[in-house]
Amino acid sequence: MRFTSFEKLSILCPDLSNADVLKREFFQRPTLQVAYDVLGKILARVFDGKVIAGRIVEVEAYRGDDPASHAYRGKTKRNSPMFDEGGTIYVYFTYGMHYCFNIVTESAGFPAALLIRAVEPLCGVDIMKKNRKTTEICNLTNGPAKLCQALKIERQLSGKKLNDGQLYVLDDGFEVDKKLVQRSRRIGIRVGTDLLWRFYLKGNKFVSKGQPIK
DNA sequence: TTAATGATGGGCT
DNA sequence: GCCCATCATTAAA
Numbered sequence: 001m002r003f004t005s006f007e008k009l010s011i012l013c014p015d016l017s018n019a020d021v022l023k024r025e026f027f028q029r030p031t032l033q034v035a036y037d038v039l040g041k042i043l044a045r046v047f048d049g050k051v052i053a054g055r056i057v058e059v060e061a062y063r064g065d066d067p068a069s070h071a072y073r074g075k076t077k078r079n080s081p082m083f084d085e086g087g088t089i090y091v092y093f094t095y096g097m098h099y100c101f102n103i104v105t106e107s108a109g110f111p112a113a114l115l116i117r118a119v120e121p122l123c124g125v126d127i128m129k130k131n132r133k134t135t136e137i138c139n140l141t142n143g144p145a146k147l148c149q150a151l152k153i154e155r156q157l158s159g160k161k162l163n164d165g166q167l168y169v170l171d172d173g174f175e176v177d178k179k180l181v182q183r184s185r186r187i188g189i190r191v192g193t194d195l196l197w198r199f200y201l202k203g204n205k206f207v208s209k210g211q212p213i214k
Numbered sequence: 215t216t217a218a219t220g221a222t223g224g225g226c227t
Numbered sequence: 228g229c230c231c232a233t234c235a236t237t238a239a240a
Contacts, residue, residue, distance in 0.1 A: 095218080117235085
């Protein structure tokens with residue numbers, strides 16, 4: 001299945017003109033496996049007739065059996081997308097001002113998701129600069145809330161499906177050097193800090209610095 | 215280092 | 228229902 005829903009794509013985003021949309025089944029697998037495999041894939045937002053996209057370079061896994069997960073205490077209005085099938089979008093609002101974007105994984109009824117923490121800008125950089133109110137490339141998408149701002153990912157997408165007109169995950173054939181995939185503890189949490197469920201591409205300048213181990 | 219900023223949800227009545 | 232600590236962050240100092 002090709003990413004053909006937007007005709008001007010090849011003009012605006014030459015790198016994506018031949019990219020494949022990842023099948024729903026890609027996300028309906030064990031969360032940690034998806035976390036590993038999704039590094040290097042492309043996150044593409046179609047908004048206002050334009051495409052904004054970046055390559056995924058840092059993710060964190062959150063599972064229902066994990067105390068750091070929003071789904072740990074069961075289903076609520078906010079976290080209900082985490083209980084849907086893999087390939088669903090989960091966006092939450094936090095700290096009174098930020099959105100964070102997650103890709104739901106596993107099968108329906110098994111709550112789990114991947115927090116996308118950083119992408120490397122590929123296209124629509126001028127739009128990203130406008131959305132982020134900065135011209136510094138390296139400050140556009142190097143954080144979970146930053147990339148949401150850059151790609152205009154907001155609450156209304158939560159619960160919707162990927163690859164359905166608004167937000168896509170694509171494979172452009174880019175091969176990740178698997179030796180560069182690193183694991184670490186997750187960032188910004190108070191519980192579940194022992195789990196090495198953060199995955200990132202070593203040396204990529206959009207990846208977070210990380211947190212000291214206490 | 216800390217303020218910004220408000221939705222969320224757990225605990226209680 | 229009400230209360231209020233917490234929060235998968237960011238930018239400024």
